[in-house]
Amino acid sequence: MQILFTDTQPKNVRLNARIVNKGDSLADLDPALSEGSDIARFKGNPGQVFEGFVSVDGALSRVAIAGAGAADAADRRLNLERSGAGLTAKYLRSGETEMVLDLGFAGLNGDDAAAVLTGVFLRGWSLDQYRTKLAQEKKVSLQTVHVIGAPEGTQAAWEREAAIAKGVEFTKKLVTEPANIVYPESFVAMCEEAFAGTGAEITVLDEAQMTELGMGALLGVGQGSARESRLLAIRWNGGEKDEAPTVLVGKGVTFDTGGISIKPAPGMEDMKWDMGGAGAVAGGMLALVSRKAKANVIGVMGLVENMPDGNAIRPGDVLTTMSGQTVEVLNTDAEGRLVLCDALHWAQEQYKPARVIDFATLTGAMIVALGNEHGGVFANDDTLADQLLGAGKATNDKLWRMPIGPAYDKLIDSPIADMKNIGGRWGGSITAAQFLHRFIKPGTPWAHCDIAGMVWSDKPGHAHDKGATGYGARLIDRLVADNFES
Numbered sequence: 001m002q003i004l005f006t007d008t009q010p011k012n013v014r015l016n017a018r019i020v021n022k023g024d025s026l027a028d029l030d031p032a033l034s035e036g037s038d039i040a041r042f043k044g045n046p047g048q049v050f051e052g053f054v055s056v057d058g059a060l061s062r063v064a065i066a067g068a069g070a071a072d073a074a075d076r077r078l079n080l081e082r083s084g085a086g087l088t089a090k091y092l093r094s095g096e097t098e099m100v101l102d103l104g105f106a107g108l109n110g111d112d113a114a115a116v117l118t119g120v121f122l123r124g125w126s127l128d129q130y131r132t133k134l135a136q137e138k139k140v141s142l143q144t145v146h147v148i149g150a151p152e153g154t155q156a157a158w159e160r161e162a163a164i165a166k167g168v169e170f171t172k173k174l175v176t177e178p179a180n181i182v183y184p185e186s187f188v189a190m191c192e193e194a195f196a197g198t199g200a201e202i203t204v205l206d207e208a209q210m211t212e213l214g215m216g217a218l219l220g221v222g223q224g225s226a227r228e229s230r231l232l233a234i235r236w237n238g239g240e241k242d243e244a245p246t247v248l249v250g251k252g253v254t255f256d257t258g259g260i261s262i263k264p265a266p267g268m269e270d271m272k273w274d275m276g277g278a279g280a281v282a283g284g285m286l287a288l289v290s291r292k293a294k295a296n297v298i299g300v301m302g303l304v305e306n307m308p309d310g311n312a313i314r315p316g317d318v319l320t321t322m323s324g325q326t327v328e329v330l331n332t333d334a335e336g337r338l339v340l341c342d343a344l345h346w347a348q349e350q351y352k353p354a355r356v357i358d359f360a361t362l363t364g365a366m367i368v369a370l371g372n373e374h375g376g377v378f379a380n381d382d383t384l385a386d387q388l389l390g391a392g393k394a395t396n397d398k399l400w401r402m403p404i405g406p407a408y409d410k411l412i413d414s415p416i417a418d419m420k421n422i423g424g425r426w427g428g429s430i431t432a433a434q435f436l437h438r439f440i441k442p443g444t445p446w447a448h449c450d451i452a453g454m455v456w457s458d459k460p461g462h463a464h465d466k467g468a469t470g471y472g473a474r475l476i477d478r479l480v481a482d483n484f485e486s
């Protein structure tokens with residue numbers, strides 16, 4: 001979707017929209033609209049949209065009024081996004097190709113207006129490319145939003161927001177594309193294309209290089225797949241030369257069948273988005289790079305496909321990780337931690353980071369605990385945990401703190417190796433986090449975000465249609481902006 005700023009009312013655009021707060025007077029409008037909105041019980045609630053038609057100089061004008069809630073609401077920013085998203089949701093496939101959006105109402109400042117535009121823009125993303133028989137009236141029609149009445153500072157604020165939104169869209173695309181399109185090598189290729197010319201440095205390790213480094217756990221997961229595994233690093237040096245980087249690590253299982261411990265057939269298609277952690281890291285990096293963040297940040301993604309075949313790892317196999325620690329694989333479906341442990345170890349060796357944060361659709365148990373409202377954050381450092389929780393609140397990519405500790409750690413001791421890859425029946429998300437913790441060097445602040453419940457949604461939200469939510473890209477951008485930028 002294209003967002004254009006203009007000073008004069010564009011001619012020949014039928015659809016005209018404005019944003020109002022809860023309870024705002026609409027007395028300046030035609031009575032058919034002001035009284036009509038009353039009759040329709042339009043209150044200006046966040047995301048609520050009223051539509052009316054009026055005749056202007058003999059031509060019919062379609063007028064939309066979107067609610068942004070109370071001006072002093074605690075979640076004002078989110079409500080503003082909802083108002084913009086409400087407009088897009090209503091008109092995206094309406095047949096209208098253009099909309100004029102007047103942001104000169106509701107007492108908006110430049111940041112507020114940019115938040116509205118963020119909602120307008122993000123709610124517009126969809127992947128319709130494979131729906132070749134889609135009826136004409138169901139196709140996306142809305143292409144251009146002409147912004148008038150923009151408060152001072154809107155364009156500058158939107159420039160920054162648009163860079164971040166680009167990252168969110170990239171995350172959505174990576175997550176939405178099926179596993180025959182997004183597999184380790186193509187994931188890398190998509191990133192190479194997205195980051196080309198941005199100044200970000202890309203490093204890719206192939207299987208031979210990972211074998212050389214001894215990444216037996218990551219390679220073990222990939223060895224049942226016809227697709228080759230990859231380790232991808234995207235580096236952005238926007239900070240001071242001597243400043244130790246923030247390292248983000250993503251689980252990129254491009255499809256998770258479970259391997260020999262195969263998953264049941266119903267719902268297995270969901271496991272195309274088991275690369276949502278890597279998708280969040282890639283999108284978060286694109287946001288940072290696009291707005292030229294003043295920080296040193298590196299995104300590391302472990303990319304593998306978990307398949308069962310004659311060469312696949314078996315339950316009972318013992319793998320040697322790059323760290324030298326050994327793992328008894330009791331369940332080949334607990335593969336994410338096997339991918340992450342080598343990626344985490346490599347990232348620490350390679351970059352000597354100031355802090356490490358990983359993102360992973362790691363456990364179904366996380367969804368049992370927190371549903372689809374919060375990701376879980378496990379950390380060995382309270383400051384880093386608080387920074388993540390704060391960024392989550394600010395962006396609505398919400399997180400909730402979960403515990404770790406030695407008593408949980410004991411649950412993954414193995415009689416034949418240094419550890420096993422599953423704990424018992426209880427606390428499955430915590431034992432997974434404990435596993436990862438064993439690969440963090442003492443003294444390195446680390447946080448693990450289990451986002452299994454967050455990357456995909458069966459219903460539309462304020463910044464997405466049903467499907468990929470884009471979770472994590474904005475969280476990462478905000479974490480860096482608020483805490484690690486000079």
Ligand code: BES
Binds near residue numbers: 258331333364428453
């Ligand atoms: N990718 C799954 C976790 C998952 C499940 C993410 C549902 C999103 C939705 C992960 O690899 C997995 O299979 N975990 C197992 C771990 C178990 C074998 C200890 C699980 O959660 O069942």
Ligand code: MN
Binds near residue numbers: 334335
């Ligand atoms: Mn699995």
Ligand code: ZN
Binds near residue numbers: 274335336361362
């Ligand atoms: Zn998985």
